[in-house]
Amino acid sequence: xxxxxxxxxxxxxxxxxxxxxxxxxxxxxxxxxxxxxxxxxxxxxxxxxxxxxxxxxxxxxxxxxxxxxxxxxxxxxxxxxxxxxxxxxxxxxxxxxxxxxxxxxxxxxxxxxxxxxxxxxxxxxxxxxxxxxxxxxxxxxxxxxxxxxxxxxxxxxxxxxxxxxxxxxxxxxxxxxxxxxxxxxxxxxx
Amino acid sequence: xxxxxxxxxxxxxxxxxxxxxxxxxxxxxxxxxxxxxxxxxxxxxxxxxxxxxxxxxxxxxxxxxxxxxxxxxxxxxxxxxxxxxxxxxxxxxxxxxxxxxxxxxxxxxxxxxxxxxxxxxxxxxxxxxxxxxxxxxxxxxxxxxxxxxxxxxxxxxxxxxxxxxxxxxxxxxxxxxxxxxxxxxxxxxx
Numbered sequence: 001x002x003x004x005x006x007x008x009x010x011x012x013x014x015x016x017x018x019x020x021x022x023x024x025x026x027x028x029x030x031x032x033x034x035x036x037x038x039x040x041x042x043x044x045x046x047x048x049x050x051x052x053x054x055x056x057x058x059x060x061x062x063x064x065x066x067x068x069x070x071x072x073x074x075x076x077x078x079x080x081x082x083x084x085x086x087x088x089x090x091x092x093x094x095x096x097x098x099x100x101x102x103x104x105x106x107x108x109x110x111x112x113x114x115x116x117x118x119x120x121x122x123x124x125x126x127x128x129x130x131x132x133x134x135x136x137x138x139x140x141x142x143x144x145x146x147x148x149x150x151x152x153x154x155x156x157x158x159x160x161x162x163x164x165x166x167x168x169x170x171x172x173x174x175x176x177x178x179x180x181x182x183x184x185x186x187x188x189x190x
Numbered sequence: 191x192x193x194x195x196x197x198x199x200x201x202x203x204x205x206x207x208x209x210x211x212x213x214x215x216x217x218x219x220x221x222x223x224x225x226x227x228x229x230x231x232x233x234x235x236x237x238x239x240x241x242x243x244x245x246x247x248x249x250x251x252x253x254x255x256x257x258x259x260x261x262x263x264x265x266x267x268x269x270x271x272x273x274x275x276x277x278x279x280x281x282x283x284x285x286x287x288x289x290x291x292x293x294x295x296x297x298x299x300x301x302x303x304x305x306x307x308x309x310x311x312x313x314x315x316x317x318x319x320x321x322x323x324x325x326x327x328x329x330x331x332x333x334x335x336x337x338x339x340x341x342x343x344x345x346x347x348x349x350x351x352x353x354x355x356x357x358x359x360x361x362x363x364x365x366x367x368x369x370x371x372x373x374x375x376x377x378x379x380x
Contacts, residue, residue, distance in 0.1 A: 025265075028268065028270070028300060028303065029265050029266070029300075029303040030259070030266040030267070032259040032263075032264075032265060032266060035256065058248065059252060059270070062249060063252050063253070063256040063268075066220060066222060066253040066257055067260075069220070070222055070226070075220055075222060077219045109218075110213060112214070113218065113219040
C-alpha cells in the first residue's frame with residue numbers, strides 16, 4: 001500500500017537493532033485518515049470472506065481494528081494482556097513471548113465473545129516473529145472459530161514470522177512489507 | 191444519550207461493589223456501530239470547540255477516541271501506562287492511582303505529540319473518581335495545551351469525580367450518567 005509505505009519513509013524512525021518507530025502516526029499518535037484508508041484496503045483484500053468478528057490485541061492494534069471494522073460492519077474483540085497465567089475459567093488464554101519487550105504475558109478473551117460461529121479476521125499493527133499472531137490464532141482454535149486471515153499494517157519480512165504462518169496455510173496480508181532495514185534504511189519487498 | 195443508556199440496561203452486568211461490566215459492547219468486545227453514534231454525539235456536544243487533538247489512555251479509551259476522531263478530522267494521542275516512574279526525558283508523565291485495579295501507574299505521552307498549539311478533547315470510557323482524567327489533564331498542563339473538554343461514555347456520578355472536575359471549571363460531558371447502582375440496579379440521572 002503506497003500511502004503507508006510513503007508514510008513510513010517520511011515519518012518512520014529507524015534505530016539500530018531493526019527498530020522502526022511509527023509512533024507519530026500508527027501506534028501512539030494515530031492518523032485516523034490514514035487508518036481509514038488502511039481499513040478500506042483490508043476490506044478490499046478480505047472482501048471474499050464473510051468476516052463476523054475482528055480480533056486484535058491491546059493496545060496498539062485497537063485503533064486500526066476499530067476503524068477497519070466499520071468497513072466490515074462487524075464487532076471488534078481485543079485480547080487483553082495479563083501478567084498472570086492463573087485466570088478465571090470463563091476465558092480462553094494463550095501464552096505469548098514478546099521479543100520487543102523481552103517478557104512473557106498471557107493473551108485473554110472472554111469465551112462468551114468468541115465462538116465456533118465466528119469467521120475471524122485478525123488485525124495488528126506489526127508482524128515480526130509472529131508471536132502475537134500465533135497467540136491470537138490459538139485463542140480462535142480454542143473457541144472453534146475460523147480464522148479467515150490476518151491483516152497487518154507493517155510486516156518485518158526478514159524476521160520470518162509472516163512466512164512461517166503462510167507456510168502453515170494461514171492467509172496473511174500486510175500493507176507494508178519490509179524486506180530489510182540494514183544500515184537503518186527501510187527497503188520494501190516488491 | 192438514550193441509545194447508550196438502553197444498551198447499558200439490556201447488556202450491562204451489575205455486580206456488588208458498584209461494578210458495572212460493559213465488556214460485551216464497550217471495552218472488550220466493541221460495538222463499532224454504537225461507537226459511531228457516540229462519536230457523532232461528542233461532535234454535536236463539542237462542535238463549538240476547535241479540537242486539534244483527541245487524547246485518551248490505553249487500552250479501553252482507544253476505540254471510542256479513534257471512531258470519534260473521524261468526526262473531528264483530527265489525530266488521536268493515547269497515553270501509555272507505565273509501571274515505572276523513571277522514564278525518558280522526552281515524555282510528559284503523570285501518576286495515576288486506579289481504584290478499580292488497586293494499583294498505581296504513570297501515564298506517559300511523548301512531548302513531540304502534545305504542544306501548546308493543541309486544543310485537546312479528552313475521551314474515555316468511564317469516569318468514576320476522576321483519577322485517570324486528572325492525569326490526562328495534568329499531561330496537557332505540562333505541555334501547555336488547552337483542554338477544551340472531556341467526553342465520557344459512562345459517568346458514575348455517585349463516585350464524585352465528574353462533579354469535582356466541573357467545580358474546577360472543566361467541561362465534562364458524559365453520554366450516560368449513573369446516579370446510583372444500589373441493589374444492583376442502574377438508575378440514570380435525568
